[in-house]
Amino acid sequence: MLKVTSSPHIRAQENTRYLMRWVLIALAPSALYSVYLIGTNALSVILVSVLSCLGVEVIWHNLRDGKHVSRTWWELVFLLAIPLLGMVPALGAFVQWIECVAILVVLWFEREHRFDGSAAVTGLLLAMVLPPMIPWWVPFFGAILAIAIGKEIFGGLGYNVFNPALVARAALLISWPRYLTAGWFKPVVDASTSATPLVLFKNRLGAEVSAVYGPLLFSNTGGCIGEVSAFLLLLGGLVLAWKKVIHVEIPLAYLGTMAVFAALAHNDPIFHLLAGGAMLGAWFMATDYVTSPLTTKGRILFGVGCGFITMLLRLYGKAPEGVTYAILFMNMLTPLIDRSLRPRVYGHIAKPVRGGK
Amino acid sequence: MIAVKGFRGGVHPPTNKHLTEDKPIRKASEPARAIVLLSQHTGAPCEPLVKVGDYVKVGQKIGDSKAFVSASVHSPVSGKVASIEPWIHPALGKKVPAVIIDSDGQSTLHESVTPKGSAESLSQEEIRAIIRESGLVGLGGACFPTAVKVSPPKGKTIDTFLLNGAECEPYLTADHRIMLERADLVVEGAKALMRAAGVRKGIICIEDNKADAVKAVERALRGVSGLEIAVLPTHYPQGAEKQLIKAVLGREVPPPPGLPLDVGVVVSNVGTAAALATTLRTGLPLISRIVTVTGQSVVEPSNLEVKIGTLFSSVIQDCGGLKGEPGKLIMGGPMMGVAQYTMEAPVVKGTSGLLVMSPEEAREEEGTNCIRCGRCVEACPVNLMPLFIRAYTEAGKWDMVERYDAFDCIECGCCAYVCPAKIPLVQWIRLGKNELMSRRKGGK
Ligand code: SF4
Ligand code: SF4
Numbered sequence A: 001m002l003k004v005t006s007s008p009h010i011r012a013q014e015n016t017r018y019l020m021r022w023v024l025i026a027l028a029p030s031a032l033y034s035v036y037l038i039g040t041n042a043l044s045v046i047l048v049s050v051l052s053c054l055g056v057e058v059i060w061h062n063l064r065d066g067k068h069v070s071r072t073w074w075e076l077v078f079l080l081a082i083p084l085l086g087m088v089p090a091l092g093a094f095v096q097w098i099e100c101v102a103i104l105v106v107l108w109f110e111r112e113h114r115f116d117g118s119a120a121v122t123g124l125l126l127a128m129v130l131p132p133m134i135p136w137w138v139p140f141f142g143a144i145l146a147i148a149i150g151k152e153i154f155g156g157l158g159y160n161v162f163n164p165a166l167v168a169r170a171a172l173l174i175s176w177p178r179y180l181t182a183g184w185f186k187p188v189v190d191a192s193t194s195a196t197p198l199v200l201f202k203n204r205l206g207a208e209v210s211a212v213y214g215p216l217l218f219s220n221t222g223g224c225i226g227e228v229s230a231f232l233l234l235l236g237g238l239v240l241a242w243k244k245v246i247h248v249e250i251p252l253a254y255l256g257t258m259a260v261f262a263a264l265a266h267n268d269p270i271f272h273l274l275a276g277g278a279m280l281g282a283w284f285m286a287t288d289y290v291t292s293p294l295t296t297k298g299r300i301l302f303g304v305g306c307g308f309i310t311m312l313l314r315l316y317g318k319a320p321e322g323v324t325y326a327i328l329f330m331n332m333l334t335p336l337i338d339r340s341l342r343p344r345v346y347g348h349i350a351k352p353v354r355g356g357k
Numbered sequence B: 001m002i003a004v005k006g007f008r009g010g011v012h013p014p015t016n017k018h019l020t021e022d023k024p025i026r027k028a029s030e031p032a033r034a035i036v037l038l039s040q041h042t043g044a045p046c047e048p049l050v051k052v053g054d055y056v057k058v059g060q061k062i063g064d065s066k067a068f069v070s071a072s073v074h075s076p077v078s079g080k081v082a083s084i085e086p087w088i089h090p091a092l093g094k095k096v097p098a099v100i101i102d103s104d105g106q107s108t109l110h111e112s113v114t115p116k117g118s119a120e121s122l123s124q125e126e127i128r129a130i131i132r133e134s135g136l137v138g139l140g141g142a143c144f145p146t147a148v149k150v151s152p153p154k155g156k157t158i159d160t161f162l163l164n165g166a167e168c169e170p171y172l173t174a175d176h177r178i179m180l181e182r183a184d185l186v187v188e189g190a191k192a193l194m195r196a197a198g199v200r201k202g203i204i205c206i207e208d209n210k211a212d213a214v215k216a217v218e219r220a221l222r223g224v225s226g227l228e229i230a231v232l233p234t235h236y237p238q239g240a241e242k243q244l245i246k247a248v249l250g251r252e253v254p255p256p257p258g259l260p261l262d263v264g265v266v267v268s269n270v271g272t273a274a275a276l277a278t279t280l281r282t283g284l285p286l287i288s289r290i291v292t293v294t295g296q297s298v299v300e301p302s303n304l305e306v307k308i309g310t311l312f313s314s315v316i317q318d319c320g321g322l323k324g325e326p327g328k329l330i331m332g333g334p335m336m337g338v339a340q341y342t343m344e345a346p347v348v349k350g351t352s353g354l355l356v357m358s359p360e361e362a363r364e365e366e367g368t369n370c371i372r373c374g375r376c377v378e379a380c381p382v383n384l385m386p387l388f389i390r391a392y393t394e395a396g397k398w399d400m401v402e403r404y405d406a407f408d409c410i411e412c413g414c415c416a417y418v419c420p421a422k423i424p425l426v427q428w429i430r431l432g433k434n435e436l437m438s439r440r441k442g443g444k
Helices: A016-038 A040-065 A069-087 A092-109 A118-128 A137-149 A164-175 A197-202 A209-218 A230-242 A249-264 A269-274 A278-285 A296-316 A323-340 B124-134 B174-181 B183-197 B211-221 B241-249 B270-282 B312-318 B375-379 B386-395 B398-403 B414-418 B425-441
Strands: B033-037 B061-064 B079-088 B095-103 B160-165 B201-207 B227-232 B265-269 B288-294 B302-307 B328-331 B338-340 B353-357
Touching: A016 A040, A016 A118, A016 A230, A016 A278, A040 A069, A040 A092, A040 A118, A040 A137, A069 A092, A069 A137, A118 A137, A118 A164, A118 A278, A137 A164, A164 A323, A230 A278, A249 A269, A249 A278, A249 A296, A269 A278, A278 A296, A278 A323, A296 A323, B033 B079, B061 B095, B124 B183, B124 B270, B160 B174, B160 B183, B160 B241, B160 B270, B174 B183, B174 B211, B174 B270, B174 B288, B183 B201, B183 B211, B183 B227, B183 B265, B183 B270, B201 B211, B201 B241, B211 B227, B227 B241, B241 B265, B265 B270, B270 B288, B288 B312, B302 B312, B312 B353, B375 B386, B375 B414, B386 B398, B386 B425, B398 B425, B414 B425
Parallel strands: B160 B201, B160 B265, B201 B227, B288 B353
Antiparallel strands: B033 B095, B079 B095, B288 B302, B328 B338, B328 B353
C-alpha cells in the first residue's frame, strides 16, 4: 500500500515535546540549585507544582474527550480528598508527599496519555515564581489555576492568551498575599523569612545596592525559588537561545529596555537586571510561544513593552516587583501586535500611506 | 561571478543527494509500451492526431492544440497505437486521455527528425517555432510551455534570462548531472533560449553544493559572451522562480497573477536548455528526460534518461527494483513532490525524480495544537503567516484566508517542514485556496 499525503514529505525533527524538553533542561540547573540551597521545602514546592499540573492536564483532557470518564472522576475525587488528611495531626507534615505519590499513581494509570510537555513547563515555572516557605497547598491550588483557568478553559495548548504560570501567580497573589510576599529564603542568616533585595530597595534600605551583585548572581539572596541565581537563569536562557528554542529578541529587548530605563531614572541598571524576576521573566516567561508575538518586529515591541512596564512598576508602583503584571499586560496586547505588525508579503508594495499621492 | 543577494525565509533540510550525485546519466531500457498523456503541461490539453491502429514513428507528433498556451506531444517509440484511453496522471492524481503505443522495438525515426542548426544560425522566429513544435516545457516540474515563456507580450522588455540550475529540492540530482555531463548543451540551449526571447544577458544559477557542475559550466562558458554564472549558497526553495529572482537580482515579482516578465526576467530550467540544444542538434522533439530515481528503498539509485510514457514501475525495475515494501512513492522531490497511489502512472515531461520512501520514513508523527512558535512565519519565503491561513481555513472564514494572502503561497512546504506541532499547513492552505477559487468562480 502506497501512502498518499500532501507535500512536504519530510519534516524537521524538532517537535513540540523536544522544545518543551529543552525548556525543562534549561530550567533544571536553577531548580536543582535552589533545592540544594533551600532543601526539602523547595523540593516539595517544585514537585507538587509540576505533578499537579500534569495531573490536572490528564484529568481535564480525559473528561473533555470523554475518555475513561468514570475512572477519571474517581481519580479527581481521590486527589482532592488527600489534602483533607492534613487535618489528621500525625499526617499533617507529610500530606504533600502523600499527594505527590497519589498523583504519581494516577499518572501511572493514565500512562497512555500523550503529554506534550507543556504542563510540566508550566508547573516548573509556577514553582519558580513562588516563595519556598509556603504551605504546600498553595502550589497545589496554583497548579489547578494555571492549567484549568490559565490554559484549558481557553481551549488548551496554544489558545491561551496569558502565560498560565503567571496567571496562577497573579491569582494567588490576590488571594493569599501574605503567603506570596513572605516566606522568602535567606540562606546565610538563618531567618527563613527575610526581605528580598527589591523590597529593601523599595524601602530605600539597600543603600549600597551594587554590593549585592555577587549574591544576586550566585544565590545568596532572598526571593522566590527561581530567583536564587540570576547567573544560572542567564545560562539556561542562553542555552535556549543557542538551541534556537526561544527567540532571543524578546529577552534582549526586555532586559535592554530595563537597563536604559533604570539608567535614565538614575538607578543602577545592573542591579535591576539581576534582582527579582527579571532574568526568569525575560528568558523563560516572556518567551512563551503561545503568549508572545509571531514576528521579529512584534517580539521586539513586546520585549520593550515588558521592560518598560516592569521598570515603571518597580520604580513608581506600590509593590516591589513588576515582572508578573508587565508580562501579563503585554500578553494581552499580543493578538493586537500580531495583527498589526504583519510581515510585508513578497512582491507586495508596502502599504500606501494614507493621504499619500 | 555575480554577487548574490539571497532571499528571506526558507529552510535547510538534509539534501540526501549523495545517493545519486556521483551516478552518471544512464539510458533506461526502452519501454515495450508507451503511455503518452495528452496533457502534460500547464495550459490547454492536446487533441490526439492519431487513431487506434495507426503506425507511428519516434518523434512523430501525436497530439497538439491550437491554443497559445499548450505544448504538443510526440511518440517516444515506433509502433502501433494500441488505444486512446484515460490513464492516471501522476501530478493531477486523476485520469486524463492518453495515447498508448505498443513499441515494435525498431525505434524508427520519423521523417521530421532532422538537425535544425545552431543557436547562431537560426533566427528568433525560427527558434520559437522549433520550441513550439518540439513540445518543450519547463522541465523543473512546473511544465509551463517554453514557447509561451520566450514570447513575451508586446510592451514588456526583458533584460535578464535566468537559467535555473539551483536544484534545491533534496534528493534530486538530474540537473546536477546534466550540468556536469552536458554543460555544452546547457550553454548552447541557453543561447538559443535567450535568442528566442530576445535577451542579451543570461545568468546560470547554481547552488554551491554542486561545485563540480559549476566548474563544468565555467569551462563550457569560455569564450561565450552574454552568459555568466551565479553561485548561490544552498538554501531551499532557491529554485523557486520568485525566490531565485530575489536571490540573484534582488527583484520581487508582483503578487499573482504577476509574472517574472513583469520585472524584466525570464527563468528557465537548465534541463530545458539542454533539451532544446538536443532538439537543435538532432531534431528529436521532447520525448525523453532525465529522472533521478532515488531513496533508501531503491536498490540502485540512479540518474536515468527515460522515455516519456514509461511506467514508474518499469523505471524502478531498471534501478534494480525495491528493497522491501515501499512506504511512499513520490514524483518529484520530498518538499514539493506528489505522492502516488499507484506505480502504474507514466513518466511525464515534468517528472524530475521518483523518490521511494520506506514505510518507516513515510510514517507520520502525531502532532499537537499549534503552539504559536512562529517558526512557520520565519520559514515562509513569501512572508506569509501560514498558521493564520490554516486557522481561518479551518474556521471557514474565507475573507480572512484571502486577506492573509493565501494566493501568494507557492506551496514550497517550508512552513509544514519546520512546524513542531506537525500541522499539515500546506494541505490546509491548498484547501483554502481551492475554496476561494471555487467561490470566485461561483460569483460570490
Ligand atoms: S510552526 Fe506550527 S506550531 Fe509553530 S506557529 Fe506555525 S503552525 Fe503553529
Ligand atoms: S505558506 Fe506557502 S509559501 Fe509560505 S512556507 Fe508555507 S508553503 Fe511555502
